[in-house]
Amino acid sequence: MEGRSAEVETFSIMIQRAEHGLHNRGMVLSGLRGVGKTVLLNHLRSTGEEAGWVTVYLEGKTAESGQTALQTRLARELITAARRLNKPSMGQRWKAALGSIASFSMSVGVAGASLGVDTRTGRADTGQIAIDLEELIEDISLAMQDEHKGFAMFIDEMQDLDDGLLSALIAAQHAAGQRGWPFYIIGAGLPNLPSILSGSRSYAERLFDYRRIGPLDPDAASAALSRPALTFNAAYTSDALDLLVDAAEGYPYFLQEYGRSIWDLAPAPLFTATDAELAVDAGMAHLDTGFFPSRWDRATKSERNYLRAMSDDGAKGSSTTEIARRLETKPSSLAAARAQLLAKGLIYSPDHGKIAFTVPGMADYIQRQHNDH
Ligand SMILES: Nc1ncnc2c1ncn2[C@@H]1O[C@H](COP(=O)(O)OP(=O)(O)OP(=O)(O)O)[C@@H](O)[C@H]1O
Ligand SMILES: [Mg+2]
Structure with missing residues (x-):
């Protein structure tokens, strides 16, 4: 993960603080298309999973962004996460959380029987998303608190979430902060995401650590090109690197495109400035027939x-x-x-x-x- 050490570090600190029972703000990553938000979000999610957190991944995106589709997805993700973490050593609150996941799942039409617990009728199953979400989040995060861990919800393309779900989520993050539940939303989306959040609930401004995800700086951009090349016993001359980094203006998607082109067209595994010039032309032509x-x-x-x-x-x-x-x-x-x-x-x-x-x-x-x- 080149050039994103600040965000990676912030999330590691969240995990450490949760270990000591300290609360954090959620995190919002915003930036242009192809800048690396999704890759970063996935990376943070794996870090959370490795630390033994309950993590779920949702996407606010168009076609299937209806509330029902997202609730179904949430139920499936929760069942998977719960099954992964389920151990006989987990306490009473964990059993209760499993029951809430099962009853929520049932209420949105997803079979939760594989959790091996009875559903907790009357918990997280009203069919009103704001209430159900808050109950789910309370039960899961309190169970995780007993384990000195947390519950993180990763939401990509968050600007596309429907209004009802968005305001319910922000309200839940607010409740978590006030009551000390280790629950965090880590959202990613377009540059207007911060203003969409505060437009939905004015107090959203205080709930999140807002991070602008921009192009990679020249060192990180060079590393993003040369590190993968190294694993295939190839290398760039410094002129070639400078040329590609300049042409891509630090945008990961473009770096990747130019990197792929140079690989296809260079005659030898030491990539020269001439190769780089040709790679920019070829890469640009490829972007002009696909990406754009x-x-x-x-x-x-x-x-x-x-x-x-x-x-x-x-x-x-x-x-x-x-x-x-x-x-x-x-x-x-x-x-x-x-x-x-x-x-x-x-x-x-x-x-x-x-x-x-x-x-x-x-x-x-x-x-x-x-x-x-
Ligand atoms: N830090 C990085 N170092 C190297 N390559 C990266 C980095 N971040 C992203 N990339 C590459 O750039 C491409 C775009 O990344 P990604 O899909 O995460 O962008 P995005 O911001 O989510 O874009 P969109 O708004 O279109 O969803 C990916 O193919 C990814 O592998
Ligand atoms: Mg993305």
Whole structure:
């Protein structure tokens, strides 16, 4: 995990503090597409599992983001985590927590019989998510507290969670803080996630440690290229490395693409600056047929016009009134296209009246490929 030692360290400290019965804030990782949020979230989750925590992984994403789908997923994840941790030495509170997981699972239509306990009828099974979540979290985290461990819920694409579930989760994190339950939400999402959280519940600001996940710094970016190469007995000249790191601007997804290209085209396992130049061309061509079009193709005609108008401003973002002026129309008549692009996660609003691409390099791609007004 190159260049993410601060977040990795913060989570390790959470684990150590929980060991001593001390409370922490949850964590929110936000950043652009392809910057490495999901990889980091998975890494933190494995750390939690290794420390013997109850961990679950949810995704707030589109298609199946309905509350029912997520509740089903939550039940399955809890059953798996509980089975993994179940030992005869676990105390009475653990048995109670298992009963709550079983009754919650039953209420959302997932068979929890494999837990080998009776369901606790009347616990976490009202069908009202806010109540059920809080009861589940209370029972599981109190059981974990007896073991000097915690309960962490990892939520990717958190900006896409539905409102009811989101506010229930934030309320549960709040209750955990007030009552000292070792329960933590570790969320990841687009740069607007922090403002979505405080828009849902104003006190969300105080509940989380907010971390902006940005491009890798040059050292970390170089390491991200050269370390994996080493395991295959290959290496980069320092010119080659500099060239690739510059071209990728530290974005992990682009580094990976260029790294793959150089591997395919270099004649010898010492990668030179010439190889690197060719790899950037080949990598860019590949991005232009996959990564970028997969986003572009999701936009309708009017949304594409909007994106095209935005692309004149590059990566720094645009003013919404300026876009309307450019498209020779009223801002209000662009509201629908803008709302759709926001919902699709292609753009976000960094500030009031401002709009920017969530995909690094998207503006340049549009200028390269689609600037045929
Ligand atoms: N710290 C890192 N070092 C090396 N490679 C990384 C690092 N972080 C991410 N990557 C690579 O970059 C790619 C993108 O990472 P990831 O999918 O986690 O991004 P993301 O922020 O979740 O993007 P999205 O918003 O599209 O979901 C992955 O293929 C991953 O292997
Ligand atoms: Mg991701």
